[in-house]
Amino acid sequence: MSPNVLRWFSLVALLWLQSINGTNLSFPAYSSQLKEFLSISQFKLNYLSFASDAGKVLGFISGIAAIHLPLPLVLLAGGSLGFAGYGLQYLCIVKKIICWINTACFIVAITGFP
Structure with a gap:
């Protein structure tokens, strides 16, 4: 597979991965208020976002x-x-x-498209 095709394939895969993560749509809407209310750093807010994503993605297993x-x-x-x-x-x-999955996605995208 050529490097050009591989980098576009990785971009598409990253977009799908980002869209599957639940809080990419809702978490940014209230994260700044949450950060201010709890007096936490951006670093800790990122981990909270990941925990929320993981819980949403894997929550159906308990019902089954x-x-x-x-x-x-x-x-x-x-x-x-x-x-x-x-x-x-x-x-x-x-x-x-x-x-934090978004960090990994950003790194792959930045290295693929400098």
Whole structure:
């Protein structure tokens, strides 16, 4: 695949990825008020945006599980996933990992189209 086609393909993939993230449409509308009200930095606001995106994208799984699985198993899975999710948020806050999808998309777009 030629580099020119690859960079346009990556741009289309980035646009789809950005459109699938739920808060790209609504979060910017209230993020400045949220930042002011909670007195948080832009860095922490970015992590909050990611957590909101991930919750919206994966929220349907719990409904499907509740319909088809026994309740104790659903509770065990929910507790385990909650522990993992809050663990990832903790790692983000202490700057051990970076997981804001928009940052990755911007970097790919900027390197593909200097």
